[in-house]
Amino acid sequence: MTEEIRVRYAPSPTGHLHIGNARTAIFNWLFARHYNGKFIIRIEDTDQKRNIADGETSQLDNLKWLGLDWDEAPDFSGEYGPYRQSERNEQGIYQEYIEALLEKGLAYKSYKTSEQLAAEREAQQAAKQAPHYVYEYEGLSNAEREAKYADFEAQGLKPVVRFRVPEDKVYAWDDIVKGHIEIGAKEVGGDWVIQKADGMPTYNFAVVVDDHLMAISHVLRGDDHVSNTPKQMMIYEALGWAIPKFGHMALIINGATGKKLSKRDEDVLQFVEQYRELGYLPQAMFNFIGLLGWSPKGEDEIFSVEEFIQMFDETRLSKANAKFDQKKLEWINNQWMRRDKDKVMPQLIGELVKADLISQQDADQKVEWLKSVIDVAGVDGIAYTQEIVDITRRPFFELREPLTDEMIEYLTSEEGRKVFAAWQTAYEALPLTATAADYMGAIRGIQNELEIKGRNLWNPIRIATTHEVQGPNLPEMLVLLDKQNVLQTMADVKAKYLD
RNA sequence: GGCCCCAUGGUCAAGUGGUUAAGACGUCGCGUUCUCAGCGCGGAAUCGAGGGUUCGACUCCCUCUGGGGCUACCA
Numbered sequence: 315m316t317e318e319i320r321v322r323y324a325p326s327p328t329g330h331l332h333i334g335n336a337r338t339a340i341f342n343w344l345f346a347r348h349y350n351g352k353f354i355i356r357i358e359d360t361d362q363k364r365n366i367a368d369g370e371t372s373q374l375d376n377l378k379w380l381g382l383d384w385d386e387a388p389d390f391s392g393e394y395g396p397y398r399q400s401e402r403n404e405q406g407i408y409q410e411y412i413e414a415l416l417e418k419g420l421a422y423k424s425y426k427t428s429e430q431l432a433a434e435r436e437a438q439q440a441a442k443q444a445p446h447y448v449y450e451y452e453g454l455s456n457a458e459r460e461a462k463y464a465d466f467e468a469q470g471l472k473p474v475v476r477f478r479v480p481e482d483k484v485y486a487w488d489d490i491v492k493g494h495i496e497i498g499a500k501e502v503g504g505d506w507v508i509q510k511a512d513g514m515p516t517y518n519f520a521v522v523v524d525d526h527l528m529a530i531s532h533v534l535r536g537d538d539h540v541s542n543t544p545k546q547m548m549i550y551e552a553l554g555w556a557i558p559k560f561g562h563m564a565l566i567i568n569g570a571t572g573k574k575l576s577k578r579d580e581d582v583l584q585f586v587e588q589y590r591e592l593g594y595l596p597q598a599m600f601n602f603i604g605l606l607g608w609s610p611k612g613e614d615e616i617f618s619v620e621e622f623i624q625m626f627d628e629t630r631l632s633k634a635n636a637k638f639d640q641k642k643l644e645w646i647n648n649q650w651m652r653r654d655k656d657k658v659m660p661q662l663i664g665e666l667v668k669a670d671l672i673s674q675q676d677a678d679q680k681v682e683w684l685k686s687v688i689d690v691a692g693v694d695g696i697a698y699t700q701e702i703v704d705i706t707r708r709p710f711f712e713l714r715e716p717l718t719d720e721m722i723e724y725l726t727s728e729e730g731r732k733v734f735a736a737w738q739t740a741y742e743a744l745p746l747t748a749t750a751a752d753y754m755g756a757i758r759g760i761q762n763e764l765e766i767k768g769r770n771l772w773n774p775i776r777i778a779t780t781h782e783v784q785g786p787n788l789p790e791m792l793v794l795l796d797k798q799n800v801l802q803t804m805a806d807v808k809a810k811y812l813d
Numbered sequence: 814g815g816c817c818c819c820a821u822g823g824u825c826a827a828g829u830g831g832u833u834a835a836g837a838c839g840u841c842g843c844g845u846u847c848u849c850a851g852c853g854c855g856g857a858a859u860c861g862a863g864g865g866u867u868c869g870a871c872u873c874c875c876u877c878u879g880g881g882g883c884u885a886c887c888a
Contacts, residue, residue, distance in 0.1 A: 326888045361887055428886075444815045445884065474886050492818065501816045503884060510886040517888045540817060541883040562818085565882075569824075572880070605837090609826055613836040632819095632826080635881060639824050642838045652851095695850035705850085757847090772847030784848040 319351025320531045323377075324521070326358040327369030331376035331586045333638065334536065334566050334575050337603045341563065341631070342534050343382045344604070348626035351531070355387035356524060357398040360514045376586045380596050381619050386528075394528040399520050408515040411523055411553060412475055412508060420552045421508060422451065422459065423473035425466035447476070447504030475509035477519070477548060485544035490534065490561030491631040497544045506545060518542055522549040525558060534561040534628075537635070538574065561628060564607050569637040582638060589643075593665060593699025595658065598647035605646075607632045616649050644697035651693055662688050662702045669703040671711040683794065690790045709780035709795065713803065717811070721783055724773040725811055729766050733774040734812060736760045738804055741779075746797055753789035778804050 323339040325331075331339075346353035355374070359365050374389065386392030396402055403409075415421035426434075435445045451459045466473065479499055486496035508519035515523070525533060540562050550557045566575045568582055575584055583589060589599055597619060604622050605615065608631050617625070651658050663684050667677050677684060691706045708714055717725070724730050740756040757775065761767050773783050779792065779800050792800070 324888090328888075358888060364887065424886095431886090439814085442814070472886095489818095495817070497817065501884085507886050512886080514886085516886070521888085536882090537818070538882055539888095542888095564819075567881075574882070605825070607825090611827085613827085615825095615837050634819050634826095636826090637824060639838065642825065645838055692850050694852090767847085769847055776847075782848090784850095786849075788847075 317531055318529075319346060319349045320354060320529050321346050321351060321534060322354040322356050322525070322528065322530050324356045324358050324524075325370075325373050326361065326364070327373065328361070328364040328366060329369060329577060329585075331373045332575070332577060333584045333586065333603065335373075336376070336380060336586050336599075337566060337606060338535060338563070339377055339382060340380065340600065340603055341608070343384075344622055344626040345532065345534060345628060346385075347623045352385040353382075354392070354394070354528060354530070355384045355397065356528070357388055357400075358517065358520065359398055359400045360403070360510075360517065360520055362400075362512070362514070372587070376590070379590060380586065380600050399515070399524065402520075402524065403514060407527070408509070408520055408523055409513075412515070412519075415477065415508070415552060416475065418552070419456070419478070421475050421477045422505075423463055424450065424476045424505075424507075425463075425471040425473050426450065427471070445503060447506070449478070449505055472511040474507045474511050476505040477508045477545075477552070479505050479548065483548075485547045487543065487547070487557070487560055489540075490532070490559055490628055491564075492540075492562055492633055495540065495543075497541070499544060499548070502541075502545050502548075508549070518545045519549060522546045522553075522555075526550070526553070526555045530558050532559045532561065534563065537562045537565045561631070564632050564635045566606060567635045567637045569639070575638060582640070584638075589698075591700075593661060593701075594643070594647050595650045595654070597654075598643070598650040601650065602643045602646045606638070607636045616646065616653070647698055648694075648696065651696070651699070655693060658693070658699065659685060659688065661699050662693065665699050665702050666706065666711075669707075671703065671707060686794055690786050690794060692786055705786075708782055709785070709791070714781040717777065717781060717807075721773075721777045721781070722811060724770070724783065725777050725807070727770075729764075729770045730774040731812060732764055733760060733766060733771055734778055734804075734808070736764060737775045737778060738808070741804070742801065748793070750787075750789040750793050753792045757789070778807050781807075 321342045323335075323342050325335055325339075343353050345351070355377075357370055359370075370388070374387070377384075386394060386397060388395075388397040396405070412421065416423070434448055438445050451462065454462070463473070479502060481500045483499040484496050485499060486494065489495050506518065507516050509515050524530075543560055543562075547557055567573065568575050568579045570581050571579065573579075575582065577584070583592075586599065590596075600619055600622070601615075601617055604617070610617070610625050610630070663677055663681070666672050666684065667674050672680075672684070687706055687710050688702060691702065691710070693702070696702060696705060725734065737757075737760060740760060744752060744756060757771070761771050764771075769783075772788065776783055776785070776788055779795070780788075781803070785791065
């Protein structure tokens with residue numbers, strides 16, 4: 315490739331950053347970074363009704379969080395700005411080309427009302443025809459058409475501008491991911507709107523003007539844009555512009571519904587922000603998304619962003635839709651948490667504070683203790699940082715109360731009582747400086763003395779000290795627990811269940 | 814309905830005419846162990862169907878089936 319690679323991610327600020335959008339952004343970014351090209355962000359905010367206030371900032375913020383950066387964007391304009399379509403519209407950029415098309419007779423003004431349009435469509439459907447726009451000025455001369463315009467204007471109607479589709483043509487391109495595709499012009503549904511009644515350009519028109527003016531070389535986007543491509547090619551052709559290379563990536567699908575992941579699917583967390591809040595790591599999200607619809611050469615699964623850049627190869631993009639696999643995401647995140655344990659530690663501690671298990675002040679003072687607690691509880695088995703709360707809550711921060719029937723049974727059985735008594739004595743006798751090995755020694759001592767082992771030995775001890783029958787390695791936990799508290803806990807258990 | 818795309822285990826997928834059809838997630842079993850997690854070992858599980866082409870098809874072609882996308886004054 316000789317010309318400069320310039321790709322873009324062009325979100326509309328109608329919501330927060332969705333997994334599907336994030337993937338489009340990531341692959342475009344990888345494409346740019348791998349080939350030393352430019353990555354541009356353009357905001358497509360031509361639907362004023364659907365724009366939401368923090369849509370743009372939220373999208374950019376989450377993109378940044380994922381580790382992306384950009385060469386040109388609304389917040390630090392490059393030489394092809396502005397990068398917001400609303401601003402470009404204000405500058406008359408689209409208007410200029412709409413007028414050019416109007417002048418050449420390649421587009422025209424249409425005054426049909428939405429009621430008329432709906433009626434036409436209904437009639438067509440009733441007649442089992444594909445919905446299709448009906449050109450209203452057939453056979454009229456320019457002057458006659460202008461006269462009609464004036465008529466409609468006099469009635470106070472606002473026009474849209476429609477592109478006159480050359481229906482006998484076939485639009486074909488070699489798609490970067492799907493290969494050769496061709497679609498007949500008559501399939502686009504007739505003359506389509508390029509400028510809305512409010513003066514805003516439509517997506518399919520603006521995207522062409524902007525991609526051309528911004529010198530975009532490759533357009534990598536979702537499969538759902540395939541049928542837009544012929545419309546866009548018409549505009550390139552009508553304006554005499556070179557057509558960029560297109561690549562249409564397979565979509566991400568909701569495993570439950572089998573449909574394109576939609577913002578309305580509530581069974582799947584699908585905003586990057588939601589994962590961020592649960593404590594997924596950005597490099598894990600990137601890793602997971604980067605493997606969705608793309609596969610590397612070897613057998614590894616865990617890659618850094620740098621490795622992705624280095625490995626990127628657009629020919630390995632998958633043509634088949636991929637289901638979103640939450641379990642795999644969890645596994646990948648787990649791998650990253652373990653790999654970057656030290657880096658994740660502050661975040662893990664933060665979760666405990668957020669969950670009110672400990673105050674910020676105490677947390678600051680007891681950092682080393684917290685690290686040990688987290689270490690003993692085990693990061694190895696959790697999917698995301700927020701889960702650290704559940705696995706450390708008991709017995710490090712609060713005891714289960716009351717005991718379950720199963721626990722009471724372990725405790726009050728004949729063997730249980732013996733173990734409890736022996737353990738109470740042994741524990742009291744151990745010094746404050748006792749190590750995990752010392753605790754283990756004491757427990758083994760009881761085992762030998764009473765000839766009780768396994769659960770019948772361990773469960774009464776666990777219950778007496780932690781109110782649990784399961785949890786991390788007990789000797790290691792005991793080191794971290796406050797001796798006075800544990801003694802008190804044992805005394806309480808004894809008074810309540812054993813006396 | 815029309816047009817377009819897709820099709821390897823439950824999921825992500827490698828594979829580009831000759832392979833024992835990789836690997837990962839998940840799942841199941843065994844082991845380690847007081848339990849959970851982890852770790853180790855092992856197992857089950859895939860080429861949607863039918864026709865061709867070929868000495869030989871998961872790989873190429875056709876048909877069918879199934880799935881998905883689009884079909885707006887949304888992007």
